[in-house]
Amino acid sequence: MLALALLLPAVRPAEARSGDVAVVVRADVPAENLSLADIRKLFMGDRQFWNSNQRVTLLVRAPVAAEREVVLKVIYQMSEAQFRQYWISKVFRAEAASGPKIVHSNQMALDLVGAIPGSITFADSSSVPKNLKVVKINGLLPGEKGYPLR
């Protein structure tokens, strides 16, 4: 993890606006610009593959993190309890093999996104390193007017 951290370059100045939540993927994930509905399908486990060879791996911040609260409100439109019940139900219905993997800090989320093929997470936009890809939502990057995750 430390070795990986040493390779991390400076954060992106263009998106370095604290408060906006960036959707982040590995550079090899085939996603540049997604609609909010597409993002919702990914985070709700309704879309589980980027393509036939690459499964989506969800990394979600632990409860109480500000980023998680933004995502619960805007993407899931659920309370914390509803979010937990949703994923228990999803796995019980055999619609997903497991729920999202919980990460405990922005850095852990970004480290794992860089390490796991097909992974996607959300993080404070000011902390995203250059070697990871920030996905545009409805054509907008964090910091731009109308960006939905704030």
Add this chain to the structure above:
Amino acid sequence: MRSYLPVVCVWCAASFAGVAAPALRAQEATSQSELIRALLERIDKLERRVSELESQAAPQPRAALPAPAPEPPREVVETIPASVLQIAGHQEHITAPGLRMSGFTDFNFSATDRQGDISGFNEGQFILHFTSPLTQKVTVFGEVSMTARRNAVTGASEFPVEVERAIVRFDQNDRLKISFGRYHTPINYWNTAFHHGLWLQTTTARPRMTQFGGVFIPNHFVGSLIEGALPAAGLNLNYNVGLGNGRGSLVGQAGDFGDNNNFRASLVNLFVKPDRFFGLRVGASAYRDKITLLGGREFREWITSGNIVWTKESPEFIAEFANVNHKPVDGGLSTNSQAWYVQAAYRLPGAANLWKPYYRYEHMRIPLADIPFQNFPPISGSVLGMRYDISQFVALKLEYRNQRTPGQPRMNGAFVQSSFTF
């Protein structure tokens, strides 16, 4: 029933007294949340500072940065927890399949004014659910139930174990998934939304049309399914196409150890979840089979059904309809039996959000000439209740039912259920 109502009241009061303590600790929990939030923010700040210091200590020209590798370096993979690797499809680093298990169960109290009913406590089903991702594309799912029953011959209590679902599924991608196994038949919403997890559903019991042990909808299906989801211009069209053993000679049971005739059951289930109306789901299904009853009489069966569901909780809305057509193979009267229900619930806002009042009306009509259903009395009526979520994984439900069966007096009943997942 009247003699039991004080017992119900006392029991409910005791239950609520037991759950009042967490409510009184709410303030403490809030301050803990604030503390955790502050600590997380502190961690994020420190992580950013460490990154800045490390990049200053070992500056690298941007052009020299290594491009992201298509696969993580082995040493990095080995530092990632096994559970992450498992969902990421790196099982080659793991020596055995990662089996995950969860469970559901419930305890109930019931009191009714129906003659012959014995009021009191009873234990619900004890459900274990298994999930095991074998590779990135192959997953095994299982559901086992243990149900408290009285032996029909000896009268002794017993807990027979039943494999409710056992499925192995190959996911090619989101559009195509192929599986084999024993399923809950995907021809209505409730049967595949809540399975045996009573904690997941709002009410204490299933609607009569999809009741376990009932016959109206064949609850289980043994065979193969092809399923997937297509974007369909934002409609998100989901499909299930299945071929398998149909009903057994006892029409409420599936053909677990083989079909009882040479006619396979087939089904098609379609539903959409439009992007534009997040939370809405609209579906329709068709199911075809040939039934061979114990006496050897055979019937063609066509089931058509439809449902509309608003999956959010404020409000929650579920409506389903099904028509079952039976036509004797040897000629004779074709019959149509219908069942439908409408259920509405609303999770209260603000400080009352642990409470969720609900109401359901259901209706069933089975003609006397419908031979395969002749021993299944239709029940119609209302269910009115309140769900209270004691914690995120435990629910207490209080329910009043007013139902009637043709030719019998109307039944009034009070039901209390504590259901949970673990």
